[in-house]
Amino acid sequence: MPKSPSLSRRAFAKAAAALSTAAAPLASLASASSASAQSAPLRARIKVDTERIIGQIDPLIYGNFIEHLGRCIDGGIFEEGHPNSDANGFRKDVFAAVSKLNVTQLRWPGGNFSSNYHWRDGIGPRDQRPRRLEMAWGTTETNRFGTHEFLQYADMLKTEPYICVNLGTGSWTDAQQWVEYVNSSADTAMTRLRKQNGRADPWKVKLWGLGNEMDGPWQMGHRSADDYGKFALEAAKLMRWTDPSIKLVAAGSSHFSQGIDWVGWNRTVLDHLKNHIDYLAIHTYVGNRDNDYYEFLASSRDLDNRTKTVEGIIDAALSSTPNPRKIYIAWDEYNVWYRARGEKERGRRILEEIYNLEDALVIATFLNSFINHAHIVKIANMAQLVNVIAPVFTNDREVFLQTIYYPLQLIANNSRGAALSLFTDCPTYSSKRFGPVQYLDSSAALDNGALVVNIVNRHRDQPIETTLELQDKRFTGPVEISEVNGPDIKSENTFGKTLVKTTTRTATAEANRLRLTLPPHSFTMVKVRTA
Numbered sequence: 001m002p003k004s005p006s007l008s009r010r011a012f013a014k015a016a017a018a019l020s021t022a023a024a025p026l027a028s029l030a031s032a033s034s035a036s037a038q039s040a041p042l043r044a045r046i047k048v049d050t051e052r053i054i055g056q057i058d059p060l061i062y063g064n065f066i067e068h069l070g071r072c073i074d075g076g077i078f079e080e081g082h083p084n085s086d087a088n089g090f091r092k093d094v095f096a097a098v099s100k101l102n103v104t105q106l107r108w109p110g111g112n113f114s115s116n117y118h119w120r121d122g123i124g125p126r127d128q129r130p131r132r133l134e135m136a137w138g139t140t141e142t143n144r145f146g147t148h149e150f151l152q153y154a155d156m157l158k159t160e161p162y163i164c165v166n167l168g169t170g171s172w173t174d175a176q177q178w179v180e181y182v183n184s185s186a187d188t189a190m191t192r193l194r195k196q197n198g199r200a201d202p203w204k205v206k207l208w209g210l211g212n213e214m215d216g217p218w219q220m221g222h223r224s225a226d227d228y229g230k231f232a233l234e235a236a237k238l239m240r241w242t243d244p245s246i247k248l249v250a251a252g253s254s255h256f257s258q259g260i261d262w263v264g265w266n267r268t269v270l271d272h273l274k275n276h277i278d279y280l281a282i283h284t285y286v287g288n289r290d291n292d293y294y295e296f297l298a299s300s301r302d303l304d305n306r307t308k309t310v311e312g313i314i315d316a317a318l319s320s321t322p323n324p325r326k327i328y329i330a331w332d333e334y335n336v337w338y339r340a341r342g343e344k345e346r347g348r349r350i351l352e353e354i355y356n357l358e359d360a361l362v363i364a365t366f367l368n369s370f371i372n373h374a375h376i377v378k379i380a381n382m383a384q385l386v387n388v389i390a391p392v393f394t395n396d397r398e399v400f401l402q403t404i405y406y407p408l409q410l411i412a413n414n415s416r417g418a419a420l421s422l423f424t425d426c427p428t429y430s431s432k433r434f435g436p437v438q439y440l441d442s443s444a445a446l447d448n449g450a451l452v453v454n455i456v457n458r459h460r461d462q463p464i465e466t467t468l469e470l471q472d473k474r475f476t477g478p479v480e481i482s483e484v485n486g487p488d489i490k491s492e493n494t495f496g497k498t499l500v501k502t503t504t505r506t507a508t509a510e511a512n513r514l515r516l517t518l519p520p521h522s523f524t525m526v527k528v529r530t531a
């Protein structure tokens with residue numbers, strides 16, 4: 001007897017549902033239909049072995065970035081005449097918030113701005129400095145914040161300054177003389193000028209960037225990889241002959257659009273510069289344009305993949321060189337940036353992204369990724385520090401801490417020493433771009449017996465009962481737990497309202513086991529001693 005068409009359609013739909021259920025990774029069911037998943041709690045195990053060392057975590061991965069862009073410097077860290085600013089014009093409330101981030105190195109003056117920045121404009125008496133048209137972001141630049149102000153700020157913050165020279169519209173001599181002005185002890189016209197401007201001793205800045213995003217057509221002075229490689233090589237030689245102790249960072253790829261040969265850019269740049277540089281810089285910004293939480297939360301997979309690819313390109317470039325100098329990766333711009341983007345990118349109040357909880361979780365996974373590649377990623381800079389895609393936000397009167405501030409603060413202040421390779425047994429969900437993605441994303445650091453484990457629970461709705469299993473040691477003493485979370489994945493902070501923040505509690509471990517309940521959409525940092 002023929003089946004009625006409607007019945008067969010229903011039967012087909014049922015069978016298809018059953019099939020897709022069987023094929024779906026365990027925990028993606030939890031997000032789709034909660035009834036069955038709620039009855040069976042999700043569980044995970046993370047195995048920690050203190051001998052499985054990936055590499056030493058370079059403190060320079062906790063860097064930040066200030067650019068002459070919007071209200072990052074002017075109206076952010078620097079506001080002359082503001083009642084809350086010191087005699088130099090540095091805002092004290094901003095400084096207080098920034099100081100708690102443990103910024104280990106600070107990149108300046110850009111970004112795109114650096115590609116037409118002529119450093120001599122920013123020295124000497126402030127009132128006599130020239131105002132210039134600023135073409136990267138469509139404003140005028142007063143130059144009241146220049147080399148001396150930057151280096152004074154870095155000094156106050158006890159952070160390593162990192163200067164990016166202009167290889168867009170600048171010359172080799174500009175770059176060389178900037179190093180001379182800042183670092184030289186010789187008696188020359190440049191160092192006399194520095195003394196005349198109030199600074200007798202050289203600052204001895206170690207980190208110097210050879211231009212910014214030179215692969216991007218949006219860059220002033222954009223070049224082909226070959227032209228950039230040749231140009232940067234001559235700048236590098238002159239800069240290093242001025243001060244042989246400096247470390248040089250070449251502009252690797254920042255342009256990852258489809259059809260762009262970003263691998264080829266890095267390969268060509270390394271061919272030219274491999275005997276002269278210490279780091280290759282790459283940049284990334286991610287966003288949740290499709291409002292797809294789980295895809296967005298998997299973004300660090302891209303970061304992992306690019307890190308691995310660039311590491312391979314570096315290895316390949318160095319394979320034909322006897323006794324090569326080591327070259328590391330500098331992720332010297334990273335962040336979530338997609339809302340305050342596009343046509344509105346010109347003027348004073350731009351790139352003022354307001355962050356929510358899901359952005360903070362993505363930042364935690366990025367930091368995990370840097371730690372998990374500690375052997376090769378030796379520099380990273382959240383872009384930027386204040387107001388412009390930043391963890392600290394101001395108005396005329398006060399400051400608030402954005403959601404992304406909290407994971408950065410916890411990880412940057414606590415994850416040091418050796419990065420450990422973890423084994424995680426955990427439910428997964430299915431990502432369109434990356435296939436199965438574990439709900440838990442983690443990293444660990446061991447410093448003289450003090451263990452820190454950083455864990456993001458990406459699950460939007462469910463806690464995950466997690467056991468940390470220490471393979472070769474025992475936990476000793478109290479366990480400190482810090483958690484970043486908020487009411488909802490879209491929760492944001494603002495002036496006078498902090499929905500997303502860090503809360504702390506303690507726990508007790510049994511010998512080599514520590515049981516944790518990791519709440520949905522949370523970042524948890526566990527800190528405990530081992531013996």
Ligand code: AHR
Nearest residue numbers: 110111112113212213383
């Ligand atoms: O950080 C904002 C901008 O992003 C920087 O100026 C540029 O380097 C990147 O494209």
